[in-house]
Amino acid sequence: MHPLQCQCGLVRAEVDCRGTHNRLICYCTDCQAFGRFVTGLCEPAANSGSDHPILDAQGGTELIQVAQSKLRFLQGEDQLLAVRLSEQGMIRWYTRCCQTPIGNTMASRGGAFIGVIHSCLNRLQLNADFGEQVAQLNTNTALGTPKPPQHGLFRVISSFLWLLISERVSGRYLQSPLFNPDGSPRSVPLVLSAAELAALKTLG
Numbered sequence: 001m002h003p004l005q006c007q008c009g010l011v012r013a014e015v016d017c018r019g020t021h022n023r024l025i026c027y028c029t030d031c032q033a034f035g036r037f038v039t040g041l042c043e044p045a046a047n048s049g050s051d052h053p054i055l056d057a058q059g060g061t062e063l064i065q066v067a068q069s070k071l072r073f074l075q076g077e078d079q080l081l082a083v084r085l086s087e088q089g090m091i092r093w094y095t096r097c098c099q100t101p102i103g104n105t106m107a108s109r110g111g112a113f114i115g116v117i118h119s120c121l122n123r124l125q126l127n128a129d130f131g132e133q134v135a136q137l138n139t140n141t142a143l144g145t146p147k148p149p150q151h152g153l154f155r156v157i158s159s160f161l162w163l164l165i166s167e168r169v170s171g172r173y174l175q176s177p178l179f180n181p182d183g184s185p186r187s188v189p190l191v192l193s194a195a196e197l198a199a200l201k202t203l204g
Contacts, residue, residue, distance in 0.1 A: 004116065010098070016071075020159050020163045024062070024063055024134060024136065025063070027137070028137075032143075039099075063103070065113050066114060068105065093178065101117040109173055134152070
């Protein structure tokens with residue numbers, strides 16, 4: 001099991017690292033906007049000296065895609081908050097206590113996966129638990145030049161589809177800790193306005 005916790009330690013969980021998963025860096029503008037959104041909520045001391053502790057120098061966010069059923073909270077579930085960058089956007093989870101980003105899901109548990117964000121994981125155990133292959137996606141919207149090369153797309157899509165299909169067929173998608181038994185999210189997401197999202201994207 002791979003440990004997961006927020007920066008202040010109030011939220012703790014574990015991720016079953018066995019089976020299907022993807023490790024990737026996403027450079028899309030929405031992931032960049034979420035990184036800036038969460039960072040903007042933090043007190044200066046919580047940023048550890050970095051303006052964007054979630055994003056790398058070119059705006060990338062490292063993610064581990066796993067089935068939501070592989071995520072188990074040990075404490076602090078009441079601290080979960082959620083935001084959607086638009087009415088149709090993904091649900092992006094973070095903590096109330098210290099604004100640590102947790103991960104990204106689809107708007108319903110039928111989406112079955114979560115892209116867990118690196119900043120709540122144990123960096124020293126990532127290679128051992130999730131392998132050293134890291135795909136790079138949406139590199140055309142990376143910051144600066146030259147752009148990082150895109151690679152690993154086929155592998156990510158193949159694993160992602162297998163994850164979705166196996167979770168749906170087995171019914172394990174119903175075991176998501178992020179959604180209530182009736183299928184509603186554990187935390188009602190804040191939906192950003194178009195102006196708020198545009199402001200976050202122009203910060204890049």
